[in-house]
Amino acid sequence: MKxxxxxxxxxxxxxxxxxxxxxxxxxxxxxxxxxxxHHQPGVEITTITGDGGLLPKSAAxxxxxxxxxxxxETIQANFGVDIELHKxxxxxxxxxxxxxxxxxxxxxxxxxxxxxxxxxxxxGIAMQSEKLACGAAHADxxxxxxxxxxxxxxxxxxxxxxxxxxxxxxENLYCTIIHPKVEVRTADARNILSPNVxxxxxxxxxxxxxxxxxxxYRNDLALIGRALQDVVIEPQRAGLxxxxxxxxxxxxxxxxxxxxxxxxxxxxxxxxxxxxxxxQVARAMSAVMNTHGIGNQVYVSLxxxxxxxxxxxxx
Amino acid sequence: MKxxxxxxxxxxxxxxxxxxxxxxxxxxxxxxxxxxxHHQPGVEITTITGDGGLLPKSAAxxxxxxxxxxxxETIQANFGVDIELHKxxxxxxxxxxxxxxxxxxxxxxxxxxxxxxxxxxxxGIAMQSEKLACGAAHADxxxxxxxxxxxxxxxxxxxxxxxxxxxxxxENLYCTIIHPKVEVRTADARNILSPNVxxxxxxxxxxxxxxxxxxxYRNDLALIGRALQDVVIEPQRAGLxxxxxxxxxxxxxxxxxxxxxxxxxxxxxxxxxxxxxxxQVARAMSAVMNTHGIGNQVYVSLxxxxxxxxxxxxx
Numbered sequence: 001m002k003x004x005x006x007x008x009x010x011x012x013x014x015x016x017x018x019x020x021x022x023x024x025x026x027x028x029x030x031x032x033x034x035x036x037x038h039h040q041p042g043v044e045i046t047t048i049t050g051d052g053g054l055l056p057k058s059a060a061x062x063x064x065x066x067x068x069x070x071x072x073e074t075i076q077a078n079f080g081v082d083i084e085l086h087k088x089x090x091x092x093x094x095x096x097x098x099x100x101x102x103x104x105x106x107x108x109x110x111x112x113x114x115x116x117x118x119x120x121x122x123x124g125i126a127m128q129s130e131k132l133a134c135g136a137a138h139a140d141x142x143x144x145x146x147x148x149x150x151x152x153x154x155x156x157x158x159x160x161x162x163x164x165x166x167x168x169x170x171e172n173l174y175c176t177i178i179h180p181k182v183e184v185r186t187a188d189a190r191n192i193l194s195p196n197v198x199x200x201x202x203x204x205x206x207x208x209x210x211x212x213x214x215x216x217y218r219n220d221l222a223l224i225g226r227a228l229q230d231v232v233i234e235p236q237r238a239g240l241x242x243x244x245x246x247x248x249x250x251x252x253x254x255x256x257x258x259x260x261x262x263x264x265x266x267x268x269x270x271x272x273x274x275x276x277x278x279x280q281v282a283r284a285m286s287a288v289m290n291t292h293g294i295g296n297q298v299y300v301s302l303x304x305x306x307x308x309x310x311x312x313x314x315x
Numbered sequence: 316m317k318x319x320x321x322x323x324x325x326x327x328x329x330x331x332x333x334x335x336x337x338x339x340x341x342x343x344x345x346x347x348x349x350x351x352x353h354h355q356p357g358v359e360i361t362t363i364t365g366d367g368g369l370l371p372k373s374a375a376x377x378x379x380x381x382x383x384x385x386x387x388e389t390i391q392a393n394f395g396v397d398i399e400l401h402k403x404x405x406x407x408x409x410x411x412x413x414x415x416x417x418x419x420x421x422x423x424x425x426x427x428x429x430x431x432x433x434x435x436x437x438x439g440i441a442m443q444s445e446k447l448a449c450g451a452a453h454a455d456x457x458x459x460x461x462x463x464x465x466x467x468x469x470x471x472x473x474x475x476x477x478x479x480x481x482x483x484x485x486e487n488l489y490c491t492i493i494h495p496k497v498e499v500r501t502a503d504a505r506n507i508l509s510p511n512v513x514x515x516x517x518x519x520x521x522x523x524x525x526x527x528x529x530x531x532y533r534n535d536l537a538l539i540g541r542a543l544q545d546v547v548i549e550p551q552r553a554g555l556x557x558x559x560x561x562x563x564x565x566x567x568x569x570x571x572x573x574x575x576x577x578x579x580x581x582x583x584x585x586x587x588x589x590x591x592x593x594x595q596v597a598r599a600m601s602a603v604m605n606t607h608g609i610g611n612q613v614y615v616s617l618x619x620x621x622x623x624x625x626x627x628x629x630x
Contacts, residue, residue, distance in 0.1 A: 021522040154526040154541065155519075163541060165529045196511040202547070204470075206521035207336040210528045211469040214480045217532040226469065226478060232517070 002315035003036035004111045008104035008308040010089050011096035012269045013140035016228040016260035017208035021153050023144035026175050027301035029089035033064060033104035035081050037112050042080040043068040050087035063129040064101040070125045071109050075116050081109055093179050094263035096141030098133035102126045103145040107308035119146055134186050148307030150216060169303045170219045174278035176270040177262060178247065178285045181295035184240045189264030193236055201231045221257055221273045228258025228271065241265050243292055250284040317630035318351035319426045323419035323623040325404050326411035327584045328455035331543040331575035332523035338459035338466050341490050342616035344404035348379060348419035350396050352427050357395040358383040365402035378444040379416040385440045386424050390431050396424055408494045409578035411456030413448035417441045418460040422623035434461055449501050463622030465531060484618045485534045489593035491585045492577060493600045496610035499555045504579030508551055516546045536572055536588045543573025543586065556580050558607055565599040
């Protein structure tokens with residue numbers, strides 16, 4: 001039978017100043033899904049690798065399976081699909097793992113069905129999957145995973161189409177990600193947040209989100225660096241990630257433009273103006289965690305402006 | 316003796332979502348200052364018109380005079396100046412009246428002294444004048460008055476150079492301003508503000524400041540319109556301006572892209588995508604105030620990308 005295999009990228013949500021409104025995609029890590037058409041209706045997850053047995057194989061309970069079910073309902077398909085899901089990134093790591101899986105499956109299944117749905121329609125389904133995964137239909141991982149690049153989610157209230165703005169990405173903007181082997185549950189990271197923000201901090205934050213967008217349009221890496229400051233969320237969540245400030249200092253000491261928590265953690269990202277700097281930042285951050293005896297993985301890549309990619313077709 | 320006469324524009328600070336961080340200049344109204352060189356040191360204000368006798372004529376106590384004194388100190392001049400100040404806009408109206416006067420004088424005096432100071436240096440002096448006028452060295456009126464166009468003040472803490480980002484301005488972006496004859500004191504408008512912002516509102520606000528910048532770079536008037544929402548400050552200050560929401564509704568009903576309070580009020584601004592729309596919005600807002608028997612002035616102009624202009628030279 002016909003099958004399509006898709007890579008979908010991990011994503012860094014929030015991006016320092018932009019809690020709940022910014023996200024970008026990277027080239028590494030990411031998830032791979034192989035979706036195979038079959039003549040019986042329904043969705044079956046035949047294989048999951050790389051999840052340590054943690055993800056549900058029941059399609060309706062798995063975010064990727066759920067996305068496939070909703071897709072087939074939307075186009076009123078008479079066919080069904082099998083899904084092989086290859087998790088190639090850590091779960092619950094602040095890198096948009098559930099978003100990458102859902103987007104990989106949706107992109108593959110849409111290719112099998114002659115791209116009947118637009119990316120905006122796929123986004124709607126992916127957001128419903130996010131709701132299954134983490135209780136709220138956030139777009140800050142699924143939108144960059146699906147569109148690629150650097151994305152602003154201006155508005156994503158439920159029950160209406162989100163207002164997504166695709167932003168330009170400077171050519172030499174490299175991302176370093178370190179994933180310390182420490183789990184931070186998204187719900188915990190949300191519950192820790194104060195429901196109020198001091199006005200003076202909110203003003204600094206909205207100056208920085210505005211400046212970050214200007215920096216991206218102007219290709220002004222120094223301005224991007226100055227804007228990559230989170231005075232609202234990072235101070236509240238830093239304590240969930242052991243040695244966060246030591247890692248951040250190591251990144252900045254090695255010429256990173258900026259460094260903060262990826263999504264709700266535990267991963268930490270830094271942006272740099274060259275691959276060499278990003279690699280040096282990765283070594284420095286990893287050395288901090290090694291010194292403290294905490295296992296960690298590091299990834300270095302350009303910002304991924306492509307989004308999901310078809311890596312194989314059969315049949 | 317040599318003299319230079321300069322027009323400096325009124326400015327709209329905050330611009331809906333960007334409390335304390337955005338400002339733009341208009342072509343009308345604005346202030347005019349004639350500065351004349353003389354051989355005696357010192358600064359004398361010889362004439363002030365249009366202020367209803369409210370402004371101090373003692374140079375050290377007048378923001379424009381103070382700016383001139385600081386300028387002469389900075390360049391260690393052996394000469395002094397006379398200043399004629401022609402206020403062509405209402406005072407305490409939320410239109411950056413003190414900033415326009417200080418910028419007009421600084422631009423004129425700098426022309427008389429062969430432009431010895433850069434705009435960044437003039438900005439530093441103008442911010443000190445703002446501190447004299449309203450107690451804090453804000454840049455959100457002086458920066459757009461001096462640079463023209465649409466300006467982001469990313470950071471303006473005292474005792475270091477402010478981080479100013481000049482933003483692009485779409486060609487057909489027109490501003491309507493209505494000044495109802497109601498005074499709102501800047502200090503009162505600040506004191507009314509809650510020191511805390513609900514996190515969910517802060518998130519909407521920083522999404523909108525980011526989106527407004529993207530809209531300016533993309534020349535996307537619809538996005539600018541969606542971004543022109545203030546969910547934090549406007550609801551707290553609206554009560555200081557009689558019939559504010561009625562005026563705003565009139566603006567939006569007449570196809571304004573957005574409408575909010577100019578600075579701390581009492582002026583209200585709207586942005587529109589054509590001169591005809593901006594003029595219609597002016598009529599509609601004015602009609603609201605006329606119905607309620609409140610005197611008002613309206614102004615319609617393109618966003619002013621030039622900033623201060625020399626309108627006469629003598630000697």
